[in-house]
């Protein structure tokens with residue numbers, strides 16, 4: 001992976017998504033740290049996404065997870081005082097549709113406010129559950145495809161009123177033992 005390539009939005013987002021897939025397999029297998037085959041999964045997915053021979057899976061998969069995991073806060077896992085949270089804040093054009101809505105407790109909901117998800121997580125010095133990050137990355141990727149932003153440079157997207165902040169997209173992930181799939 002050439003660092004320079006990450007200057008292009010498409011490469012940055014697909015790199016983050018490939019890292020997410022790698023992290024997911026490692027957490028699934030309860031690995032302490034990443035091994036060679038995890039890196040292979042990441043490399044193959046990144047290449048496939050860049051070449052267009054692979055696709056990010058539809059948000060429908062996440063809808064099923066949302067239904068199966070029951071009613072709890074997507075960020076901290078508590079089951080009381082739930083409201084619907086817009087992952088992409090409404091203030092920045094986040095839509096009132098299922099793809100963009102998850103359960104959140106009132107405390108997380110008001111703490112997140114209008115912040116970008118990853119920016120908010122950064123403020124709390126924490127990393128989101130992988131399932132919520134997956135949903136978020138898909139929203140970002142779909143947004144960038146729909147708005148012809150994939151071939152832009154990352155600088156082009158800095159400091160604009162998009163419903164996400166490109167500078168907060170994670171390009172390196174914590175060790176699998178520090179990650180969780182779903183909150184609670």
Ligand SMILES: [Zn+2]
Nearest residue numbers: 073076105108
């Ligand atoms: Zn919460």
